[in-house]
Amino acid sequence: MAVMWVYATTRSRAEAERIGRAAVAARLAACANVIGGVTAFYRWEGKLQRGREAVLILKTSSARLRRLIAKVKQLHSYDCPCIEAIRVDAGFKPYLDWVTRETKPKRTVKARR
Numbered sequence: 001m002a003v004m005w006v007y008a009t010t011r012s013r014a015e016a017e018r019i020g021r022a023a024v025a026a027r028l029a030a031c032a033n034v035i036g037g038v039t040a041f042y043r044w045e046g047k048l049q050r051g052r053e054a055v056l057i058l059k060t061s062s063a064r065l066r067r068l069i070a071k072v073k074q075l076h077s078y079d080c081p082c083i084e085a086i087r088v089d090a091g092f093k094p095y096l097d098w099v100t101r102e103t104k105p106k107r108t109v110k111a112r113r
Helices: 013-025 062-075 093-102
Strands: 003-010 031-044 047-061 083-087
Touching (some): 003 013, 003 093, 013 047, 013 062, 047 062
Antiparallel strands (some): 003 047, 031 047
């Protein structure tokens, strides 16, 4: 299973923190990093725009990627948020193993009869 690096931008640092916390709490991401106060230039509805945003970086497994993207979109305030995923080809193996472990859904224990 591959580790994925998910990059997203948000309207504010508070929004990035809210989304990051929810993703980690749901085990859709092992870790969320928030970088506040970035300047963005982009074209929207035919006009060049300038805005302040925050960057949200999430680490997840390929198995959880689709659900993570859906969660980010659900909690996001933008109509068309930037959510991009990049496969991690190399890194410190113990850390990559940790990401994989932390994003496994918790199994519920069924009661025996």
